[in-house]
Amino acid sequence: MKQGALLEATSIRKRFGGFVALDAVDIAVRPGERVGLIGPNGSGKSTLVNCLSGAIGSDTGTIQFDGRAIERLPAHQRTRLGIVRTFQIPLPFASMTVVDNLMIPLRFAARHRPGTGQGDSELEKALLLLEEVGLREKADALSAGLTQVEMRKLELARAVAARPKLLIADETMAGLSNVEVDEIISLLLKLNNQGIAIIMIEHIMRAVMAFSQRTIVLVAGKKIADDSPDVVMNNTEVVRAYLGE
Amino acid sequence: MVTFNLLFNAVVTGVLLGGFYAAVTVGITIAFGMLDIVNIAHPVFIIMGSFVAYIVNRKLGLDPLLSVILGAPLFFLVGVAIFQFYHAAFEKSGKGSLRGLAFFFGILFVIEVTLLLAFGVDYRLVQTSYIGPNIGFEHIDLPLRMVIPFVGSMALVTGLHLFFSRTFIGRAIMAVAQDEFALSLMAVDTVTVRQLAFGVAIATAAIAGGFLIVIQPVDPSLGREYIGRVFAICVLGGLGSIPGTVIAALILGIVETITSTLFGASWAPAVSFAALLLTLAIRPSGIMGR
């Protein structure tokens, strides 16, 4: 395993019938790192997230997280180890209030992480988290009635409630206004300051440029670039992939 | 004593039965496999079809298979009506699954009880010239009452397969099954397309019902035996694939008939349900599943 890597996935392959979604993709993330993951639609970004988080199983490849091999573990166990993802389309627990949505990861994921259990009760922790993302007043509202950007914030809050070491934010900003995008970026930076490594999957280039220390590019299931944002943006292959010949 | 002759006859009868099972199941292949509507009441629609054939035969004195001509369009309209209700009540709100399932369970019950009240618990038969005689070949003896439904079933299934693969509407239905959202973006009225498809599915019940009462006497509770068979075949065949349905139906027909021959007819229902459980446990995508 690479020196000091938090996440190291090697040679991930995934086929759906005849379609190759991921073709021997390697991805590594260091503790506290900010990584951007970009690529045209259909390039395999979401499939990669699903494989890393355990929502689906990869055909071949190994995934090491925090020194453990996790490719065989079901998703809930990976979450408990500290690798947490949000969903492109927010999936709140619609019948529950906003605060109750956070109680689920607090009770089922965070509780299994060493160091939890001291200090505030779970309810207090939930309310603090809502405060951090700016949803405190909506704590008792039904989660089904939130606005788009509020739902994205709830997704993030719910992910953070699970006390991740690595957070995978899957297109959290899609369709948001400029102001809202900035809100989410500053929120993610704040979380990163607390020591959480973040993989940001986005199409909004200015966000990726501003946020990531390192940018990975996926095209048609293959990784074609893995470098600092400036270098990647000037890579001819990347430009071609997005703009065509 | 198990002779070659006995087994051979069992296999051939199984093929005939399996062909009929394909006609019984194709409605579910469409409704569940293509439209994702768990119409657990489908078998009881088939029984209704049988009773329509019974009335046509006993009260009008016509060949029960003619009821197919009368019944199919009627059942198509019933299917369209039910779909409209189902869509308005359940699909729009999105929490379809559990509620839709329970809805059709309720329909199953209401229809079965209605039939019971209208016709009582007795078995009903039809009288035609082809119930009774067999056609005999060298080693085998085929009851005509099974051969004709077999031929009819194959015609039905083949016709539907061509419909879905060659005609515009048929391919629209298959497209809806694969990616409804994309299709709606192409200005296709997906609701109407699905409505038509469900209507077709129920119409097949009228046809299969006509075949059923030719093959055997029918009573209102007979539908229950078919619930497991139908879903077993649909799942085994790979949900939504008509060729898969035919293959799975033939396999089930043969296995059931051989089991009946060797162990007795009362074991037959267990065969299909055990097949279903095994398929779900081992290979839920079925034989030709995606």
Added chain:
Amino acid sequence: MTRIPSWIWPIVAAALVFIASRVVTNEYYVFAGYVVLQYVVLASAWNILGGYSGYVNFGSAAFFAIGAYGTVVLDKLWQPPLVLSIFLAGVVASLVGLVTAYLTLRLRGVFFAIATLALAIVLQTLVMNWDYVGGPLGYYCMRPSSIIGFPSYVHYLFVVMLVLALVAVLVARAIKLSFIGHGLAAIRDNELAAECCGVPTLRLKVFATMISGALMGMAGAPFPYYITYLDPNSAFSLAYGINSIAMPLIGGMTHWIGPVIGAVLLALIQQVATVTISSELNMMIVGGLLISFITLAPNGIVGLFEQYRQRKHQCAGR
């Protein structure tokens, strides 16, 4: 002011019913009451899996019949005390639930539902062909002529079922209010999100299936002594399947008291209808109510009550 904990109410209700059973002289009410209580158990048990997690079980009859036929086997062997039969029924039924769950709960809820229906029919076929317990001819189960402490054996059965009903309701309540209940609710809302929030979805679903199945089996165990003649058609009656779904649905699936309301209401309606109209029409009423409620009031009577309370609250706030 201290709030009375809600678990007091089922116990109080049970005590009242017990007293009533001692006072009432007409045995018909005891017979009818047994059926109502049986459905309280079945409905509460079904709801633990179906209402809390959203996984519909069509095979309640299978678990019920496991209990009933388990008692038949024991009756043939050495006629143990009823309590033992009930316990064993619970164990066997929960194991069957475990196996079914493991085979099918990894799939979509729809396949689980169909598999449970398949299970019911496979078991019925097996029992039909099992001559040891009478096969299609059925089995005559002799009721002991008397038992200490009760005016008749039927009274004893009534009280046994009363205790079972109380246990079922308290267990359902305990699960609902515990972290298991929260996990199941998350599964019902969105299973994928729940799994990614750390909820061990498979484990919870299997657990719920086992408890649900066990309680249903226990409800079936005293049945042969109640009905004295047991045949596969009555043990595997579709009435159990449809009632276990209709009762929680009509009563309200999200609260532990919903199944109780639904069971009492529907069982009483059915008793009255069977006696006054006919048993077929009575099943029609159940089917009709099921369709009506699922279309118009999917949250059941509890849901309607909550809506009414919210509306009153809003009006009062003006």
